[in-house]
Amino acid sequence: MRKTILTILGLLLIVASFFIAKLLIDNKNKVKPIAPKVVKVIFADTVKNSTIPIVIPANGNLTAKRRFELYAEVEGIFKPGSVLFKPGQEYRKGQTLIRIEDSEYYATVQSAKSDLYNAIAAIMADLRLDFPEVYPKWDAYLRSFDLNKATPKLPEMTSEKENYFITGRSIVSNYYNVKNLEQRLSKYIITTPFNGILTEALVNEGTLIRSGQKLGTFIDPSVYEMEVAISKSFASLLQVGETVALNNLEGTETYTGKVSRVNGSVDPNTQTIQVYIEVKHDNLKEGMYLEANVDARDEENAIQIDRNLLLETKEIFVVRDSVLDVIPVKPIHFSDTKVVLKDVPDGSVIVSRPIQGGYAGMLVKVFNEQNN
Structure with a gap:
């Protein structure tokens, strides 16, 4: 029985191998379809x-062309003025920005001026006797001397004898000492160099101001500049006065500027050159971010x-x-x-x-x- 089963299985295996071999031969002889050529549109x-036209895009922040950083050179109490020292406050040219208490120092200046006046008055009798030819100009100087005004310039000395006589009485040294004190006294009042607006105020009225302390920032809001970095390869193509188109980030506002300055040196780290674009417009504010299109050349x-x-x-x-x-x-x-x-x-x-x-x-x- 076992022998019969093995015989039957062997025959079935032979028949299966025959059909599998025939199937493989038939598949091998089939012609493969040719793929159609794909033409891409x-x-x-x-x-x-x-x-x-080669246009160089650049961007940067606006900075006031005339910018005045306020620093104290003397020490004292900040005295209240007619206008509050606050950001956004407008001032006219020559108007007082800051007035520092100067009564003590003012007394020192007046004392020095009085000493100078007394020193000149003390030599008038000698001048009348020994130098009658120069006496009139010194007499006129003494008469014009006003303690409440700036000390006038000393009369010009025309001879060596007059020079030795006046210098030997310490008149000249006293005069320059007074002028030095007057110069420092003027630093107790800070006035505006131009019409503008206060953009930063770091002190309040009544506070103690110390020498070297920053007090604020004052700008002229009528003219601004934007600093942009341009590749050094275009340095020779940019010219002062060239028109530049500017726009804000939203693209809703456009402005016209011009190249006001071109730096003469190249940044060694970035190999770029600094270009300054001047622009004027009532809507502009310091710190605004603008984009610029600088016309470099036509290719x-x-x-x-x-x-x-x-x-x-x-x-x-x-x-x-x-x-x-x-x-x-x-x-x-x-x-x-x-x-x-x-x-x-x-x-x-x-x-x-x-x-x-x-x-x-x-x-x-x-x-x-x-x-x-």
Whole structure:
């Protein structure tokens, strides 16, 4: 019985092997279907070289062109004035910004002026006797001397004898001592150098001000400057007085500025040069962030395309007889989204939109809007 079962299983195995072998032979002889050629539809443009203006985008914050940092050079109590010392307060030229208590120092100045007056008065009798020719001018000086006004300049000494006589009585040294004290006395009052507005106030009336302390910031709000960094390769192309288009971040406001200064040195770290753009407008405020478009130069016989169309090998795709190919190009200038190219022959059909998986030799068909 066991022998019979093994015989039957052997026959079944032989029959199965025969059918499997026949199936494999039949599949091997089947003709494989030919894959249809896929033609990719692309967008393309015909090249026509022209003059491309190279515009350098830049941005920065506005700073008042005339800016006055307020620092104290003397010490004392901040006396209240007719106008509050607060941010946003407007002042006219020559108006008092800060007045510091100076009564003690004023007394010192008056004492020194009195000593000078007494020293000159003490030599008048000797001048009348020994130097009658110079006596009238010193007498006139003494008569014009007013303790409540600035000390007038000493009369000019015309001879060595007069010079030795006056200097020997310490008149000259006393005079310059008084002028030094008067100069320091003037620092107790800070006045505005121009019409403007206070943008920062770091002290209040009644507080003690110390020497060297920063008090605030005063600006002229009529003229602003924006500092931008430009590549050194364009340094020779920028000229003072060149017009610059400016706009805010939202793009809702546009302004016209001009290049007021160009720095003469290149930043060694960034290899950029600082350019200062002057702009005037009633809507502008210090600290505003603006974008600028600086016209650097016009590039002749060039084209401008999207940056993502330029391959890493500095080549671009062209279409020749419905076949994709590449040609080498010369990039001249890169912006955020565009690139200016040269050495692209007129009449070349270049790809105008990126092709996913594109390669040289790919069959393509140029999309024609008129036929669709």
